[in-house]
Amino acid sequence: MGSVSHKHTNTTPLKRGSSIDHLEYVDVTPIIGREYPTASLKEMLQAPNAEEQLRDLAITICERGVAFFRRPQDDLSVDEQKYITDMLGKLTGRPEENGLHVHPLYNDPNNLPMADGTTDKHIYVINSEAAKRLYATMKKPTTGSEPKDLSREWHSDSLFENCPADFSFLRMQSTPPSGGDTLWCSGYELYDRLSPPFQKFFETLTATCAQPVFESACESGGYDVMSPRGSPLNVDYQFRPSHPVVRTHPVTGWKSLFAGVGLHVSRINEVTTYEDSMIRDYVLRLITRNHDCVARMHWTRGACAIWSNECTLHAATPDTHLVEGIRTGVRASGTGGVPYLDPKSKGRREALGMPLF
Numbered sequence: 234m235g236s237v238s239h240k241h242t243n244t245t246p247l248k249r250g251s252s253i254d255h256l257e258y259v260d261v262t263p264i265i266g267r268e269y270p271t272a273s274l275k276e277m278l279q280a281p282n283a284e285e286q287l288r289d290l291a292i293t294i295c296e297r298g299v300a301f302f303r304r305p306q307d308d309l310s311v312d313e314q315k316y317i318t319d320m321l322g323k324l325t326g327r328p329e330e331n332g333l334h335v336h337p338l339y340n341d342p343n344n345l346p347m348a349d350g351t352t353d354k355h356i357y358v359i360n361s362e363a364a365k366r367l368y369a370t371m372k373k374p375t376t377g378s379e380p381k382d383l384s385r386e387w388h389s390d391s392l393f394e395n396c397p398a399d400f401s402f403l404r405m406q407s408t409p410p411s412g413g414d415t416l417w418c419s420g421y422e423l424y425d426r427l428s429p430p431f432q433k434f435f436e437t438l439t440a441t442c443a444q445p446v447f448e449s450a451c452e453s454g455g456y457d458v459m460s461p462r463g464s465p466l467n468v469d470y471q472f473r474p475s476h477p478v479v480r481t482h483p484v485t486g487w488k489s490l491f492a493g494v495g496l497h498v499s500r501i502n503e504v505t506t507y508e509d510s511m512i513r514d515y516v517l518r519l520i521t522r523n524h525d526c527v528a529r530m531h532w533t534r535g536a537c538a539i540w541s542n543e544c545t546l547h548a549a550t551p552d553t554h555l556v557e558g559i560r561t562g563v564r565a566s567g568t569g570g571v572p573y574l575d576p577k578s579k580g581r582r583e584a585l586g587m588p589l590f
């Protein structure tokens with residue numbers, strides 16, 4: 234890779250300016266999420282200080298975890314959605330050689346096109362019907378007697394990559410009147426809810442984030458995996474990185490629980506198998522027993538969510554099959570740097586002078 238550093242260019246946490254202070258907003262909970270009921274992303278792009286506004290939006294998202302845009306953003310083109318996603322990372326010090334992520338299975342013939350019939354390797358189309366077909370090949374056999382356990386849905390995007398996602402931007406184009414909510418949990422707050430000895434211990438851990446389903450899907454579908462995928466470090470079938478269980482957010486400088494749990498985490502590396510499952514169960518329990526760490530989005534037509542994968546986990550609610558109507562959306566994701574833990578960094582509460590939990 235020559236002289237390319239693959240590191241964020243920030244040397245200190247970034248501070249938010251005042252360029253989007255005029256936007257109406259409400260914080261979804263005291264801990265996570267900010268909703269903009271009337272803001273228009275199109276107008277933001279057309280403003281003379283568009284880059285300043287996007288940078289302040291990016292830092293806001295890194296602080297709050299996720300931003301919801303409630304007003305239907307129908308006038309925003311897919312290219313503009315991609316541009317915003319890319320710029321949020323670029324303006325906050327993402328490694329210069331990285332760009333938008335490419336889904337490994339973009340070549341799958343079952344992938345549906347966007348509403349205008351075209352496809353784009355940087356856009357992942359969410360479609361409730363297509364998802365059933367695409368993932369049919371990956372399903373593990375079940376006996377039908379397992380209890381429903383939606384906690385398995387929690388994940389951070391593209392954790393299976395050496396350089397996982399930084400920002401993800403999902404725009405829901407059509408959605409049933411109920412169901413299909415998405416939940417985001419604050420990784421900052423999960424870290425802050427560990428006792429100091431557990432924090433220290435978790436900071437010594439890394440996790441293998443292997444995702445073998447991509448290779449098996451390509452094999453059974455007879456097509457090639459996409460490569461590279463948003464970074465020269467995300468290539469071929471290298472879906473087996475080790476990531477720190479506690480990471481430092483490259484924009485805020487705050488510590489966040491990152492790779493301790495979820496869909497893409499296969500093994501905590503430094504411990505026995507019993508300890509591995511105990512640790513992951515414990516983190517999952519932190520999430521499911523502390524719903525004040527969670528912001529929930531009930532989707533409405535044209536609404537958008539943009540989140541930082543570097544400090545949140547999210548989970549879909551797979552209940553749209555219970556109601557009439559197909560759910561479609563388009564998602565773009567940026568590719569962040571290699572996750573790291575800076576031992577000198579602080580938790581969010583400590584950094585903000587808030588009482589520790």
Ligand SMILES: [Fe+2]
Binds near residue numbers: 388389390547
């Ligand atoms: Fe996701």
